[in-house]
Amino acid sequence: xxxxxxxxxxxxxxxxxxxxxxxxxxxxxxxxxxxxxxxxxxxxxxxxxxxxxxxxxxxxxxxxxxxxxxxxxxxxxxxxxxxxxxxxxxxxxxxxxxxxxxxxxxxxxxxxxxxxxxxxxxxxxxxxxxxxxxxxxxxxxxxxxxxxxx
Amino acid sequence: xxxxxxxxxxxxxxxxxxxxxxxxxxxxxxxxxxxxxxxxxxxxxxxxxxxxxxxxxxxxxxxxxxxxxxxxxxxxxxxxxxxxxxxxxxxxxxxxxxxxxxxxxxxxxxxxxxxxxxxxxxxxxxxxxxxxxxxxxxxxxxxxxxxxxxxxxxxxxxxxxxxxxxxxxxxxxxxxxxxxxxxxxxxxxxxxxxxxxxxxxxxxxxxxxxxxxxxxxxxxxxxxxxxxxxxxxxxxxxxxxxxxxxxxxxxxxxxxxxxxxxxxxxxxxxxxxxxxxxxxxxxxxxxxxxxxxxxxxxxxxxxxxxxxxxxxxxxxxxxxxxxxxxxxxxxxxxxxxxxxxxxxxxxxxxxxxxxxxxxxxxxxxxxxxxxxxxxxxxxxxxxxxxxxxxxxxxxxxxxxxxxxxxxxxxxxxxxxxxxxxxxxxxxxxxxxxxxxxxxxxxxxxxxxxxxxxxxxxxxxxxxxxxxxxxxxxxxxxxxxxxxxxxxxxxxxxxxxxxx
Numbered sequence: 001x002x003x004x005x006x007x008x009x010x011x012x013x014x015x016x017x018x019x020x021x022x023x024x025x026x027x028x029x030x031x032x033x034x035x036x037x038x039x040x041x042x043x044x045x046x047x048x049x050x051x052x053x054x055x056x057x058x059x060x061x062x063x064x065x066x067x068x069x070x071x072x073x074x075x076x077x078x079x080x081x082x083x084x085x086x087x088x089x090x091x092x093x094x095x096x097x098x099x100x101x102x103x104x105x106x107x108x109x110x111x112x113x114x115x116x117x118x119x120x121x122x123x124x125x126x127x128x129x130x131x132x133x134x135x136x137x138x139x140x141x142x143x144x145x146x147x148x149x150x
Numbered sequence: 151x152x153x154x155x156x157x158x159x160x161x162x163x164x165x166x167x168x169x170x171x172x173x174x175x176x177x178x179x180x181x182x183x184x185x186x187x188x189x190x191x192x193x194x195x196x197x198x199x200x201x202x203x204x205x206x207x208x209x210x211x212x213x214x215x216x217x218x219x220x221x222x223x224x225x226x227x228x229x230x231x232x233x234x235x236x237x238x239x240x241x242x243x244x245x246x247x248x249x250x251x252x253x254x255x256x257x258x259x260x261x262x263x264x265x266x267x268x269x270x271x272x273x274x275x276x277x278x279x280x281x282x283x284x285x286x287x288x289x290x291x292x293x294x295x296x297x298x299x300x301x302x303x304x305x306x307x308x309x310x311x312x313x314x315x316x317x318x319x320x321x322x323x324x325x326x327x328x329x330x331x332x333x334x335x336x337x338x339x340x341x342x343x344x345x346x347x348x349x350x351x352x353x354x355x356x357x358x359x360x361x362x363x364x365x366x367x368x369x370x371x372x373x374x375x376x377x378x379x380x381x382x383x384x385x386x387x388x389x390x391x392x393x394x395x396x397x398x399x400x401x402x403x404x405x406x407x408x409x410x411x412x413x414x415x416x417x418x419x420x421x422x423x424x425x426x427x428x429x430x431x432x433x434x435x436x437x438x439x440x441x442x443x444x445x446x447x448x449x450x451x452x453x454x455x456x457x458x459x460x461x462x463x464x465x466x467x468x469x470x471x472x473x474x475x476x477x478x479x480x481x482x483x484x485x486x487x488x489x490x491x492x493x494x495x496x497x498x499x500x501x502x503x504x505x506x507x508x509x510x511x512x513x514x515x516x517x518x519x520x521x522x523x524x525x526x527x528x529x530x531x532x533x534x535x536x537x538x539x540x541x542x543x544x545x546x547x548x549x550x551x552x553x554x555x556x557x558x559x560x561x562x563x564x565x566x567x568x569x570x571x572x573x574x575x576x577x578x579x580x581x582x583x584x585x586x587x588x589x590x591x592x593x594x595x596x597x598x599x600x601x602x603x604x605x606x607x608x609x610x611x612x613x614x615x616x617x618x619x620x621x622x623x624x625x626x627x628x629x630x631x632x633x634x635x636x637x638x639x640x641x642x643x644x645x646x647x648x649x
Contacts, residue, residue: 037416052160053213057168058237065164067191069420090237103163103191106369106406106419112163112192119167123175123236 003145004114005076009033010137014098016083020047023064026077026100036102038070045070046100054088061128062087062095069105074115076101078140080131097131117148151182153246154197154205154222158189158212159232166190169211169235176239180247189217196278197221207246207253211235215289218282220530226253281558286364287395288558289532291357295554296539298349301342303546303591309339311590314347322347353550354378354388357557358395365399366406369419373398373427377435384440385447387479388553392560393439398431443480450484462502462579469503470510470575470611474567477514477549477556486511490588501584505598508547509578509607510571512591515544515551516608517570517615518563521623524616528623533558544612547591562622570615577607 009029030036045068055063077100084094121127134140159165170186177184187197208222210229226249314320322340331337355378362374377394405423472485489507492500522529522537536554543551556563581603587594595601
């Protein structure tokens, strides 16, 4: 199993604006990396999850995510947007940190523990703080990979 | 303070764990101990019996149903959506403190230590797993029973007991096919009955489908549902549905362990597993389960026909036992068909048999409804909800109202209601109640001979069945599960995830 995230899955200059565009742009990176086999299917699954309840969290974080048959292995796409992308958080603030979490359908639980570990980090100020200040994609990917495997 | 918590969200990959982390941080901040059961896709380590017994309060942060919620019945509870826990873990912990202060312990007077062994499925033992699977099926089936059953009852109330007669070409179908006339009360009755029957047709498939789903996730839904539908077609009833659900779930569990080439892995959950498992379950349900059941029904009917002239009370006992065995399954059907077939002869004996059969068939839902009132603590929240609908279902002779209870705990519930049904059947025969209508429950009491005797028989049988089910559920409990091994598992699991 490869790392949850690599440098080419990081976009530190995600354009502000519509969440669908932000998700699509990150998802295209996942397709290019061979982690997602069918872009349209994947985006539909993401949208279905958003429709249940928006994934925006207080404090400028968006976590679009889904389990999808189009996903080959647990993968994280990370985007940072200076202008912010609205994920419908209750505090009304747009997200400057976007975590696109892709899980394979029917994956065994051992595959999923890495995503569980990631989710737990997302609520820690030290984790999100570091990602707000990091300066290049490789460092961001390295930091996340190290944190979730710790 | 010791807190136990469950977190769960629709996809089970993000919010479940974020909420767990936030709650753990908030509890630690406030100086409390907390154990969180994350019901997500990374597998969930169940809380141990010990943790449940020592806890002071339970927090549920979930957007989907918390599995096995009845484990927490002895605790004060705080329930919120999963996002509330992420953004306001500290507030939630404060609410939990408040809940502990205001909590009045359940009136059962059980000493503090009992809940652990008695109520908690506790630990990953096989029995508790089976129960958890069953309860998932049952909790999904209850709305179907309530909605369908009440609509059918309404159909009888508006359209009269003839609404589903004759068997081969029922009145309600004729009315619905012939154009609906809004001015006719009977037409509204036919409509309610038609919709209610449609809902009831889902009962066994939903039960089987969600048992399979609980065992092996989404790929198991198809074989479960289809196996349940075949159980309906072959007349195997809800017991056949239970078989279908467990077979489907087990089969998919096993297929999931196969090592398949990477290219094939992507289409396993959407194509290969549903196709293969459905074909196998369908075949089993038709050939291995269906055929013998048809033979059993036929054999029982012949046997009953050969019994004519037997002692009336014995026959009442026998029919009562049969009516309450499988609520709509083959045995129940044999007894019911035997009674209805006799009606055409119009003899006094046939009419007393019809009365006894209907009286006994009313006992299961009524007894379960009564039991949920007199001993609330023995039932889960959803069961208590179902208990409210069961009053009217029982009164309307819709025995299926007891299926959720019987499916959840067959070995204690079915014998109890069978004994109650036998008492009712015997009493109804002894008191000589007679009935010309094949259905209708309390709605046809005015048409009866000796209606008072009929009602007395129903009430006494209901009381007997209630007393038995309460006694069995109270005293014949599962053995407490050893908690030792699972505690260590919890610790290691939690270290790997959160360290």
